[in-house]
Amino acid sequence: MNVHFTKMQGAGNDFAVIDATRAPLALNRTQLQRLGDRRFGVGCDQILVIEASPAAGVDFRYRIFNGSSGEEVEHCGNGARCFVRYVVDKGLTAKRSIRVQTVNKLLELHLQDDGRVTVDMGAPIFTLADLPFVAAGLQPRLQQGFELWRLALPSGPCEVAVLSMGNPHAVQFVADVDAAPVLRVGPEVEHDAHFPRRVNAGFVQIISRSEIKLRVYERSAGETLACGTGACAAVVAGIRLGLLDEAVEVHARGGDLKIEWAGRSAGLDAPVRMTGPAQTVFEGEIEL
Ligand SMILES: N[C@H](CCC[C@H](N)C(=O)O)C(=O)O
Numbered sequence: 001m002n003v004h005f006t007k008m009q010g011a012g013n014d015f016a017v018i019d020a021t022r023a024p025l026a027l028n029r030t031q032l033q034r035l036g037d038r039r040f041g042v043g044c045d046q047i048l049v050i051e052a053s054p055a056a057g058v059d060f061r062y063r064i065f066n067g068s069s070g071e072e073v074e075h076c077g078n079g080a081r082c083f084v085r086y087v088v089d090k091g092l093t094a095k096r097s098i099r100v101q102t103v104n105k106l107l108e109l110h111l112q113d114d115g116r117v118t119v120d121m122g123a124p125i126f127t128l129a130d131l132p133f134v135a136a137g138l139q140p141r142l143q144q145g146f147e148l149w150r151l152a153l154p155s156g157p158c159e160v161a162v163l164s165m166g167n168p169h170a171v172q173f174v175a176d177v178d179a180a181p182v183l184r185v186g187p188e189v190e191h192d193a194h195f196p197r198r199v200n201a202g203f204v205q206i207i208s209r210s211e212i213k214l215r216v217y218e219r220s221a222g223e224t225l226a227c228g229t230g231a232c233a234a235v236v237a238g239i240r241l242g243l244l245d246e247a248v249e250v251h252a253r254g255g256d257l258k259i260e261w262a263g264r265s266a267g268l269d270a271p272v273r274m275t276g277p278a279q280t281v282f283e284g285e286i287e288l
Contacts, residue, residue: 012254
């Protein structure tokens with residue numbers, strides 16, 4: 001099967017975007033992994049399949065798959081921004097505020113005049129069973145009323161805050177992200193037994209109450225140059241722990257994102273807003 005794709009990136013997190021708005025396209029896991037393979041295929045962190053609107057009041061639907069494993073992902077912040085750039089640039093919509101259905105959320109997305117995209121990422125989820133996180137045997141330490149969990153990892157203990165943006169995140173705070181052992185500790189956190197569906201592992205360095213540096217070792221993707229949901233999870237955890245204010249500039253290795261959450265003033269079910277770049281890199285065809 002010959003498949004047209006558009007290669008895109010948001011702050012360095014890269015995607016193969018497939019347009020299935022005119023005709024349904026079911027890719028199997030082998031085909032998805034081929035698309036994601038950086039040597040035998042296109043190469044991308046995630047694959048974004050855009051489909052026609054599933055219902056009135058919704059403009060499109062999209063599905064996200066991790067490029068290395070072909071597994072479907074619940075949520076993808078950088079991918080959401082690339083989706084908006086794609087449908088506007090391809091003339092699939094004349095709107096600049098777009099509603100899209102993902103596997104578990106209805107998102108509101110806005111293309112700004114400066115070309116950046118703002119995404120209402122929905123409210124963070126703290127219910128451990130919904131992450132899922134199995135706390136059996138662990139006693140949390142509370143900081144500003146938010147739990148921190150001490151994981152006994154093979155390379156030593158580390159303390160994480162856990163939450164979901166629709167996909168699971170474990171966030172730890174370090175003195176220097178550039179020196180942090182992300183490639184060693186990241187997979188240990190990802191595969192820790194307390195996360196039955198594994199987890200995305202964030203490493204946060206606080207620069208100020210409105211600025212952080214972030215690295216994320218993503219579930220089934222390894223370290224990416226940016227992770228939108230990871231940036232949201234890092235800021236929400238920092239705000240809940242009393243370390244950050246409600247608007248934070250996040251410096252990822254591949255670019256900068258702005259994350260806003262009014263959880264302290266408006267309640268924990270306040271939505272997280274993310275603003276950042278999205279660009280097309282090239283178009284191509286591949287035989288799958
Ligand atoms: N890169 C995506 C997150 C993908 C997360 C995926 N690795 C998972 O298994 O949850 C983002 O920008 O939010």
